[in-house]
Amino acid sequence: YDGTDVWTWMNHQRTMSIMQAWETAYIVTAHGTMDDVIEWETQGLPWSRVMARDARRGWTGAAIEMDHTWLGFLDTPNFRFSEFSFRRDVSFPAFTNFSLNLDRPGRLSYYNAALEWSCPWNDFAGGIVDEFYRYQVVLRVFDPAREGYETVPDTGTVDVTPRRLQSFRVFPHVSYEWQNRQLPNEEFVQGGTVTPDEHGLLTVRRFRVTKRGNRLIIRAPGDPVSRFEKMEDFGIGPVYPNPTLGMCVVPWALSSGNRLSLVVRDVLGRSRRTLLEGEDRPGIGSTVWDGRADDGSLLPAGVYFVCASTARGKWRAVKVVLSANR
16 A cells, blocks of 8 residues: 555554554454464554554553454443444544553453543533634543453543544644643643644643543634624634644634625735635634635745625735745
């Protein structure tokens, strides 16, 4: 595949590590620690270690003291094999370095099997918020009640990486604010800033999670939602990242009974790219500008303006600085 020989390609633990930017469905695996067909020492153990510590993918795993035989399905509160379906239109959190894993090499082990998150089909604290400026999800620890792993402590830590994002945009070199709020009273527990890595992944390290539930909130710079909530007609901006290397998010909001157009103009006022034309869907949304003109060519570095206008003759503009380092 793409110049990679089959044996290298089938080295799954390698693939999960070096291709972290690739999105997948949520993965659930189980392996027999006495399996001498697909060896535990050379296949199952390396895979489990990579997935548990480094891969930052949605994954639940088990190592069961059995041979090469049927191990059953490792269902979770968020994904059940019997449904034989996967929602592509909902993001999910990936867990690594969960402190409450039952990690005993060569013996019964469980990974991420005591973690769950609230979503439409496992709703204990509302759905995931996956918007252009904000991502939030409620996580909690629970007792898996599996033989040999019946209970876990009330509190643990885990690295959390949002995957298969729908609307929230992650950009390199941009600092994002995060908070941990303890349920049920939304008390502040932790917080800080985090910057995406070379894979374009945003990972909050050592997030504290409890059986009561904890809300992870990640905000992009200049979150405009509170300002838009008071909007009477339409709103735009701020754009992020700004300056941009050629890919940025333009947030907008629109009241009902209105129509919105977004056009990128240069400093001479010339139209260079139409982003929206006659949008009539009320609410808060966003669009992406990739630094290109209408004909697909890359625009030169410089100052540009995203101009918003409505059919009622009102208009506003935000400045965007397009960097030359592309």
